[in-house]
Amino acid sequence: MDAATYFKLPGHPVPEILPEWAPFFDGCRDGSLRIETCRDCGRTQHFPRGQCMRCGGAVDHVAAAGQGTIESVTTVSYTKDAFFRTVAPYHYALIRLPERVKMTGLILGDAPQIDERVVARFGELSEGSGVWGVVWELDRG
Amino acid sequence: MHPRTPVVVGIGLSDYPRAPHLSALGHVMQASHRAAKDAGITLSEIDGFMSTGAQGNLYDDACTAAEYLGLRPTLIDGSMTGGSAAECVMPNAMEAIRSGRCDTILIAYGSDLASNKALNLSTGTLRNGKLAGTSMWDSLAGQSIIANYALIAKRHMHEFGTSLDHLTEVARSARLHAARNPKATLRDPLTDEQVEASRFLADPLRAIDCCMVNDGGGALILTTWERARDLPQRPVVPLAAAMSMPFWSIGEMEDLTTTGAAIAGPRALAQAGLTTDDIDMLQIYDSFTITPLVMMEGLGFCGRGEAGPFVMDGKLRPDGALPLNTDGGGLANSHPGMRGIFLMIEAVDQLRGTAGERQIANARTALACGSGGLMSAIGVVIFTNEAG
Known part of the structure; x- marks a missing residue:
């Protein structure tokens, strides 16, 4: 399955978006992965907190390269979740970004391996949900 | 005293x-x-x-x-x-x-x-039909408790060559302890056929790697x-106790094979004036078979990455040199959701000498190591029955 197909699936769960989280999801709608970067100390963080967790400084939402490396990955065959059951087996991974943050992600494609590179793909979490999100595809080009 | x-x-x-x-x-x-x-x-x-x-x-x-x-x-x-x-x-x-x-x-x-x-083994918390709270960030990616632990297990295998056989030994050992506990849930030994037939729920974790509910x-x-x-x-007597929580969610885990056990364990041992050699038995939260392996490394019972080969001589079994989870643990006795209290109860029962069929002879010290979240919050308590 590719990202375009994934985002056409009905019934994707949607998040309750807190004020500090809105810029990230707005970024997904614009096709960019926004990572909080502190204006004072320059450090990055994810998930977003709206202020720097280390120094309390204000943060900018900086567009990341949209690439990452798989730190670990598992193929999930069993889940009780109604939506993810329809996608299973799927690949759930911890992805390290060059922007010095890590995030969990769902990887589309065959048998992803640790240390492989992945790229971010954006789309609406099921048509009509009004929330855009991110999944990852293998970068085997 | x-x-x-x-x-x-x-x-x-x-x-x-x-x-x-x-x-x-x-x-x-x-x-x-x-x-x-x-x-x-x-x-x-x-x-x-x-x-x-x-x-x-x-x-x-x-x-x-x-x-x-x-x-x-x-x-x-x-x-x-x-x-x-x-x-x-x-x-x-x-x-x-x-x-x-x-x-x-x-x-x-x-x-x-x-x-x-x-x-809820899957997606996290729903509020008004939406994923709520910070766990939402992982829920959108399809997290489950098992999947998060699988990420740790997979990385441990990748870095150190830990194998399914190593994980299986933890599960086998739990069943052998449970066999001596009349109240335990799964008292039959794990057969090779059962191991072979156990399917991946989130690879590399199979059904036999998961605790019960x-x-x-x-x-x-x-x-x-x-x-x-x-x-x-x-x-x-609880001689010493310490805790450490270096992260809570998997995305904040700096290194997938390093946990707070490496902080809480040495602190508790130092407080007690003991070394790992002085510990007669372990009660470590076995949410999954990988958990006690990673904990033993952090606590210092073996080197980083060495837990797999370390347990293969059967030392965790009832007649082994370092019995683990003498009641059968969460894998074979009881796991109602949060197992921490049961680790200490079993340690006390053993050190009183009242553990019946499953009594470990001549035990003087026991270490209980609870793991909360995704090996996130680690608590270590060392007990003795020697009233000094």
Whole structure:
């Protein structure tokens, strides 16, 4: 399955978006992965907190390269979740970004391996949900 | 022994593995009264209450549980570090007894997750039909508890060559302990056929790598050495306790094979004036077979990445050099959702010498290591039965 197909699936769960989280999801709608970067100390963080967790400084939402490396990955065959059951087996991974943050992600494609590179793909979490999100595809080009 | 040295004087388990007649709060209450009876006191003596509360369809917190039990505490600690909560409150409990802030502390937990089928193994918290809270970030990617632990196991295999056989040995060992525990749930040995047939739920974790989910509760009562002299049970002394929480969610885990056990373990051992060689048995939260392996490395029982080969000589088994989870653990005895309290209850039962068929001979020390979240919050407690 590719990202375009994934985002056409009905019934994707949607998040309750807190004020500090809105810029990230707005970024997904614009096709960019926004990572909080502190204006004072320059450090990055994810998930977003709206202020720097280390120094309390204000943060900018900086567009990341949209690439990452798989730190670990598992193929999930069993889940009780109604939506993810329809996608299973799927690949759930911890992805390290060059922007010095890590995030969990769902990887589309065959048998992803640790240390492989992945790229971010954006789309609406099921048509009509009004929330855009991110999944990852293998970068085997 | 100082008159205010903290001592465990009572332990109690509620009915398990299935108890449709009890609510989660009912488990807390039944286990607490059984612990009080074991200690030869009544709950009216309790002046400190430490509890994650009751885990079920409703999440009843420590205050609700305290009132349910009719307690009038002057100290409440409802720290919610998941499966390590009972260990993580122990430094506070011991300090409160030493300082005189409390005389008698009850630590209790109960769950009706199995009867109520309430355990959410998947996506996290829903509010008004939407994923809520910070766990949402991982839920959108398809997380489950098993999948998160699988990420740790997969990385451990990748870095150190840990194998399915290593994981299987932890599961086999748990069954052999359970065989000696008449109350345990899975008492038959794990056969090669069962291992072969066990399917991946989230690779590399198979069904045999996962703990069970049942109903149950546990309680433990601490008081002063001075008071304990008038009570019936052989005193078991918590020599030291420490906790560490370097992260909570998987995305903040700096290194997938390094946990707070590497901080809490050495701190507890140093406080106790002991080394790992002095520990006679381990009670380590076996949420999954990978968990005790990673914990043993952090605690210092073997080097980083060495836990797989380390256990292959059978040392974790009942007749091994370092028995692990002598009641059968969460893999084979009981896992009502948060196993922390049961690790300490089993350590105390063993050190009293009252563990029956599963008694480990001549044990003088035991280490309990609770793991909460995703190996996130680690609590370590070291017990002895030698009243120095």
